[in-house]
Amino acid sequence: MTDSAVGGPPGTASPVAALATMPGDQRPAAAGGGNRTGAARRFTAMTGVQLAVIAVAVAIWWYISDVASAGSVPSPARTLSELAALLGTSVLWTAVGQTATTWLIGIAVCAAVGIPGGLLIGASHFATDSTRLTIDFVRNIPPVALVPLGLLLWGPTRSMVLLLVISGTIWPIVIQSIYAARQSEPQLRDVARVFQLGRRWWLTHIFLPGVTPFVMTGLRVAATICLLLTITGELFGGAPGVGTQIQSAQVGNDNPQMYAYVIMAALLGLLVNTLIWIAQRRLLGWHPSFRKRA
Amino acid sequence: MTQVKHQATVPALDADALGHHYGEHHVLRDVTFEVSSGEFVCIVGPSGVGKTTLLRCLSGLQCPSVGSVRFNGARVAGPPRELALVFQDYSRSLLPWASVIDNVALPLRAGGLRKREAAAAAADALHEVGLGGVDPSAYPWQLSGGMQQRVAIARALAYKPSIVLMDEPFASVDAQTRADLEDLVRRLQVDLGLTVLLVTHDIDEAVYLSDRIVALAGSPAGVADVVGVDLGSVRDQLETKLRPRFAELRAHVYRLIRGARAQPSTSN
Amino acid sequence: MRTRLRWLSVSALELWLPVALLLAWWFASRHSTSAYFPPLRYILDGFRLDWLSANGAHNLRPSLTVLVAGFGLAVIVGVAVGAVLGLNRTVERATRPLLELTRAVPGVALLPVFIVLIGIGTDMKILLVASGAVWPVLLNTTDGVRSTEPLLVDMAVAYGMGRWRRLRSIILPAAAPQIFAGARTALAISVIIMVVSETVGAQGGIGYFLLAAQRSFQITDMWGTIIALGVLGYLLNLLFRLTEAVVLRWHRLYQARLSAPRR
Numbered sequence: 001m002t003d004s005a006v007g008g009p010p011g012t013a014s015p016v017a018a019l020a021t022m023p024g025d026q027r028p029a030a031a032g033g034g035n036r037t038g039a040a041r042r043f044t045a046m047t048g049v050q051l052a053v054i055a056v057a058v059a060i061w062w063y064i065s066d067v068a069s070a071g072s073v074p075s076p077a078r079t080l081s082e083l084a085a086l087l088g089t090s091v092l093w094t095a096v097g098q099t100a101t102t103w104l105i106g107i108a109v110c111a112a113v114g115i116p117g118g119l120l121i122g123a124s125h126f127a128t129d130s131t132r133l134t135i136d137f138v139r140n141i142p143p144v145a146l147v148p149l150g151l152l153l154w155g156p157t158r159s160m161v162l163l164l165v166i167s168g169t170i171w172p173i174v175i176q177s178i179y180a181a182r183q184s185e186p187q188l189r190d191v192a193r194v195f196q197l198g199r200r201w202w203l204t205h206i207f208l209p210g211v212t213p214f215v216m217t218g219l220r221v222a223a224t225i226c227l228l229l230t231i232t233g234e235l236f237g238g239a240p241g242v243g244t245q246i247q248s249a250q251v252g253n254d255n256p257q258m259y260a261y262v263i264m265a266a267l268l269g270l271l272v273n274t275l276i277w278i279a280q281r282r283l284l285g286w287h288p289s290f291r292k293r294a
Numbered sequence: 295m296t297q298v299k300h301q302a303t304v305p306a307l308d309a310d311a312l313g314h315h316y317g318e319h320h321v322l323r324d325v326t327f328e329v330s331s332g333e334f335v336c337i338v339g340p341s342g343v344g345k346t347t348l349l350r351c352l353s354g355l356q357c358p359s360v361g362s363v364r365f366n367g368a369r370v371a372g373p374p375r376e377l378a379l380v381f382q383d384y385s386r387s388l389l390p391w392a393s394v395i396d397n398v399a400l401p402l403r404a405g406g407l408r409k410r411e412a413a414a415a416a417a418d419a420l421h422e423v424g425l426g427g428v429d430p431s432a433y434p435w436q437l438s439g440g441m442q443q444r445v446a447i448a449r450a451l452a453y454k455p456s457i458v459l460m461d462e463p464f465a466s467v468d469a470q471t472r473a474d475l476e477d478l479v480r481r482l483q484v485d486l487g488l489t490v491l492l493v494t495h496d497i498d499e500a501v502y503l504s505d506r507i508v509a510l511a512g513s514p515a516g517v518a519d520v521v522g523v524d525l526g527s528v529r530d531q532l533e534t535k536l537r538p539r540f541a542e543l544r545a546h547v548y549r550l551i552r553g554a555r556a557q558p559s560t561s562n
Numbered sequence: 563m564r565t566r567l568r569w570l571s572v573s574a575l576e577l578w579l580p581v582a583l584l585l586a587w588w589f590a591s592r593h594s595t596s597a598y599f600p601p602l603r604y605i606l607d608g609f610r611l612d613w614l615s616a617n618g619a620h621n622l623r624p625s626l627t628v629l630v631a632g633f634g635l636a637v638i639v640g641v642a643v644g645a646v647l648g649l650n651r652t653v654e655r656a657t658r659p660l661l662e663l664t665r666a667v668p669g670v671a672l673l674p675v676f677i678v679l680i681g682i683g684t685d686m687k688i689l690l691v692a693s694g695a696v697w698p699v700l701l702n703t704t705d706g707v708r709s710t711e712p713l714l715v716d717m718a719v720a721y722g723m724g725r726w727r728r729l730r731s732i733i734l735p736a737a738a739p740q741i742f743a744g745a746r747t748a749l750a751i752s753v754i755i756m757v758v759s760e761t762v763g764a765q766g767g768i769g770y771f772l773l774a775a776q777r778s779f780q781i782t783d784m785w786g787t788i789i790a791l792g793v794l795g796y797l798l799n800l801l802f803r804l805t806e807a808v809v810l811r812w813h814r815l816y817q818a819r820l821s822a823p824r825r
Contacts, residue, residue, distance in 0.1 A: 049656045057660055072678050129575040134583065140795030142753040144769075145788040148776030152598050152784075168754075187386040190355050193372065194379040195401035195453060205400055209391040221747070228694075228754070232670040236758050243671065250674030258678070262671050269666030286391040286433055 074256040083260035091245070096264065099241040102158055102230045103272070106165035107223055114170045114222075115215055118177020128178060135174065143168030143229055147237050161233030161241070169226040176218025180211035213287050220276045227272050231265055242268065304367040306331040306457055306489045307352060313360035313514070314347055320514040321347050322358070327508045327520055329491055331456070334483050336500035337493045339510030340551060345493045346382075348510070349461050352491070353379050365457075378450035382462040384442040388434040388449075394420070395430035398449045419452035420445070423478060440471035444478070451482065457489040464499070473531050476503055480529055497551070501543045502529060509550040518550040600782050608786035612771075618790075624767040625756060628684060629798075632691025633752040637745055640696045644703025645729065648737070654704060665701075669694020669755050677762060687759040694755045695748040702744025706737025739813045742806050749802055753795055768794070 058076050065075040074082070086092040121127040143164050150160035184207060192202045234243025242265050249258035305328035312325040321344040329335045339345050350356040352363055354373040363370040365377065373379070381387035388397050398416035403409065420426060423444040434442050443463060450458050460479070464472040480503055483490045494500050500507050504523050511518040523543060525534055534540055584602075591601045612618055647654040673690060680686040710733050718728045734741075760769030768791060775783035807814065 046655055050659045053656050054660050054663075068679075126575070130579045133576045134580045136799070137580065137792060137796050140750075140799045141788065141792035142750075142757055142795055144754050144757045145772065145791040148772055148784050149598070149788070151776060152781070185386055187381060187383065188389065190350075190379070191381070191387050193355060194353060194377070195404070195449075196373065196375060197401065197404040201400070201404035205392070205404075206389065209389065212391075228668040228670060228751075231668045232754065232758055235670055235673065236761060246671055246674050250677065255678060258674055262667060262675060265671045266663060266667040269668060270662065273662065273666060286435075 071255060074259055078256050079259040079263065082256040083263055086257070086260055086264075092261075092264065095240065095242045095245045095261075096268065098158070099230055099234065099243070099265075099268065102161050102165065102233075102239075102241065103227055103268075105158075106162055106169055106230065107219075107226045109162075109166055110170040110173050110222060110226070111219060114173035114218075115177050118174040118215075118218075119181045119211065121174075122178035122181025128182070135171070139171035139175070141167075144232060144236065147233065150233075151237055156238035156240075158239060160237050161230060161239045164233040164237070165226055165229045168229045169222045172221040172225065173215070173218040176214050176221075177211070180214030180218075183214060184210045213284055216276075216280050216284060220280065223272050223276050224269070227269055303331070305329060305364075306333070306366060307491065308364040308367075309348075309352060309361070310364070311361035312348070312351055312358045312363065314344070314351060314356075314358045315514070322351075323512070323514040323516045325361070325510075325515070325517055327517055329457070329489060331489055332487055334480070334490045334503060334505045335492070335508060336504035336506075337491065337508045337510060338497055338500040338547060338551065339495065339515060341495050343510050343513070344515045345495070345510065346461055348515075349379075349459055349491075349493050353377060353459050355379075376456040378453045378455035378458050380443075380446050380450050380458065380460040380463045382465055384439070384446045384466070385435070388442060388446060390433065390435055392433075393431045394425070394428060394434055394437070394445050397434060397445060398452050401449065401453050416448070416452050419448040422451055422482065423448045438471075439467045440475060443467060443475060447475075447479070447482075451486070455488070457491065458483075460490065460492040462494055463492065464494075472499075477529075477531065479503070484527065497544055497547050498535070501525075501540060501547065502531075502534060507543075507547055509547055511551045521547060521550070597779075597781060600785065604782045605785040605789065608782040609789050612783055612786050613790040621766055621768060621771050622794075624684070624765060625760065625769070628687040628691060628759065628767070629752055629756045631688045632756065633695055633749060635688065635692035636695035636748050636752065637699050639692065640699025640744070640748070641703050641734075641741060644700040644741075645707050645734070645737075647700075648704040648707025649729075649733070651708075654708075661700075665697045669751065670758050673759060673762070682762055682765075684765075687756065690759050691752050691755045695752045698744040698747040698751070699741065700744075702740045703737060706740030707733055710736040739810055742810060746799075746802060746806075749798060750795075753791075753798070757791070 061073075061076050065073040065078075121131055146167050147160070147164055150163040154160045154163075188206050188210065191197075192206050197206065230241065231243040231246075233239055234241035235247050236243075238244055238247070242261055246258055246261045246265070249255075249261060307329040309325055309327055312322055313320070314322040325348060327335075337345060337348065347356070351358040352370075354363070354365075354370040354377070357371075365374045368374075389400070392400065395413060395416050398419055399407075399409075399412040402412035402415055407415070417430065420428065420430065425441060425444050425448065428437065428441065434445050437445070447463070463479070464475050467475065476499060479490065479492070482488065492500075492503060501523060507521040507523060509518040509521060510516070521543065525537065525539060525543075588602045591599060592603075594601050613622075647657070669690070672693060676686045676690050680689065714732050714736060715728065718732045723731065756767075757769035757772065760767035761773045768787065772784065772787045772791070775781075775787055
């Protein structure tokens with residue numbers, strides 16, 4: 001209960017240290033400071049170990065490239081130089097841009113439709129029961145089944161990929177949103193009634209913050225599925241993007257280039273995961289699963 | 295020691311022949327009592343006797359199957375504006391995503407107060423419950439259990455009710471904190487002239503806090519008796535609890551609750 | 563009697579929408595002359611001929627082999643590695659960046675790599691499915707094992723249970739609900755990768771059939787295959803849920819108890 005607000009200048013700490021101190025932390029400032037330097041030291045030691053683990057993995061890759069049949073696995077150096085060369089071309093950036101755009105449109109459409117739809121369904125017993133079987137069936141159709149239909153309708157284009165992407169990405173969002181609306185804490189409903197919060201206040205201050213963690217979980221799952229399906233659509237249906245580049249490199253027997261594009265796809269995946277992690281931390285700093293990391 | 299019916303004025307809260315059942319399961323039967331304005335009343339009964347159901351009916355959160363509840367003479371159909379409720383489980387009744395000050399200010403903001411006025415009133419209430427030194431931008435879950443329950447009490451106070459209902463408010467804190475919170479509630483009730491109705495399973499707590507005790511017993515539960523507590527208006531954790539009269543009242547309520555039950559009870 | 567009526571009304575509530583949608587499709591497409599949207603009647607005929615027949619079984623066998631083997635491998639490896647990572651904080655933190663990097667590779671993107679490395683064969687398909695499906699199992703196992711109630715582990719130590727016994731009787735059961743949740747995602751991913759992997763080479767399988775139907779403009783066959791995939795996905799999920807309901811009976815009852823209204 002001591003005045004700990006002056007413990008450290010805000011905004012100057014490293015991201016890790018910023019995580020270690022929460023606003024309004026009740027512990028005395030001195031102890032917090034001590035922990036912080038300790039955590040920082042442990043952090044650097046661990047970073048070294050983590051880098052070493054990656055180095056070992058690269059070494060194994062190198063070894064495999066050496067013993068594998070001629071040229072089937074390019075060495076890390078060969079792949080990275082290929083990637084470096086590609087980074088200077090517009091071909092790669094166009095492909096990355098196309099993939100990223102499709103991903104973004106897909107996730108945006110699914111969120112815009114899936115979140116309100118799911119919450120509305122979840123808010124009513126009748127709607128939940130009525131749609132259960134239908135949703136259960138439709139979401140279990142493997143989305144790739146729709147690629148041929150998309151190809152027939154639109155050919156190898158972004159619309160075809162979006163049909164695949166949306167039909168697969170929307171379900172985790174819808175289902176988590178239904179679940180979220182069902183799960184809202186009954187005690188908080190009582191609080192809202194006793195203190196006579198009107199509909200608007202209940203919605204903005206109790207219902208929506210309460211459903212956010214569940215919806216975010218759905219979005220997190222959806223975002224990775226969305227990227228997987230975007231690249232699947234490109235690779236499988238031949239629409240322009242990173243997936244097609246991987247495919248054409250393989251067809252052209254250009255293994256280093258194929259690996260370089262796979263790494264590019266992985267980097268995209270990493271970017272997506274990081275973006276979601278940041279969004280979750282910003283929105284859900286109060287949530288138990290994030291408190292622990294503090 | 296029977297029901298006191300001396301006021302000419304309308305009682306603050308009036309339960310008339312309340313009964314409630316969930317399907318075939320009858321929980322409450324013919325519960326009748328009243329609470330006068332400015333009085334501290336405890337409803338005491340063993341765990342699982344239906345105290346929470348009774349409180350939900352009294353606060354208008356739930357409609358009783360039989361009978362009626364009147365608040366200042368008007369029949370209760372939903373939670374009245376002048377009534378505030380402190381829930382048992384602070385961890386589930388405080389918003390985990392809102393800061394301490396926002397938790398207290400939310401009902402005021404929803405009631406139409408401007409942000410700054412609501413924050414000022416909330417800060418006053420927090421000061422009143424002894425949380426003046428706490429960082430108002432902290433989240434409730436960063437505080438200790440006792441402090442969280444103080445936040446919940448502050449939220450009720452800031453709402454400026456004439457009656458406060460409390461459902462086992464100190465059940466999930468340690469003994470020392472519990473004593474502190476009991477004294478806090480007792481002081482607030484006297485200082486602010488509040489009417490308080492507190493539900494508990496702890497007979498000591500009921501005798502220590504209240505002016506009158508409504509003892510619930512039986513299954514379905516009914517009022518075993520209403521006991522007046524003549525221990526004066528100033529209470530002290532050590533001195534009051536050592537008085538012979540305290541022990542007598544305690545034993546009397548104990549017998550009321552146990553006597554009406556056929557099988558041995560598992561409550562503490 | 564009363565409960566039976568209740569059950570009937572619930573299933574009626576669940577059934578009306580799918581029935582209405584099917585009827586709407588049936589009547590809306592009845593006189594359809596569009597090449598891409600044939601009447602539902604023809605689609606169902608095609609579905610019956612292609613899939614509810616010896617021919618269908620013949621086409622399904624390679625698909626199911628890849629699916630079951632790939633998914634099974636993913637679960638075994640995912641639980642084993644996940645348990646190690648969940649039990650050992652240092653190993654988990656040391657390998658985290660590497661795992662994040664590997665996990666970020668979209669499973670399907672590895673198809674060309676696997677073709678070059680292993681060749682077009684059942685082994686390649688199984689490994690591809692496993693490599694994509696392993697992640698949800700692995701991550702959920704790590705998480706579940708790590709968040710085992712420490713008191714339970716202390717109890718096991720106090721009663722002198724050995725390391726292996728603790729893992730089997732305390733830690734894995736405690737993590738099981740999360741492992742199952744991960745496995746369910748893994749199953750959906752497995753089906754996707756299985757279908758995609760079958761579009762290379764010509765060894766039959768549901769994915770091969772799907773693409774062949776589209777390429778040769780056998781539109782009703784294509785629709786029939788889409789339905790077959792839907793039915794397959796639904797049945798797999800149903801089977802999975804039944805298994806879960808049996809294995810995690812305690813968890814279901816426990817959850818119901820926790821969320822029951824308090825009186």
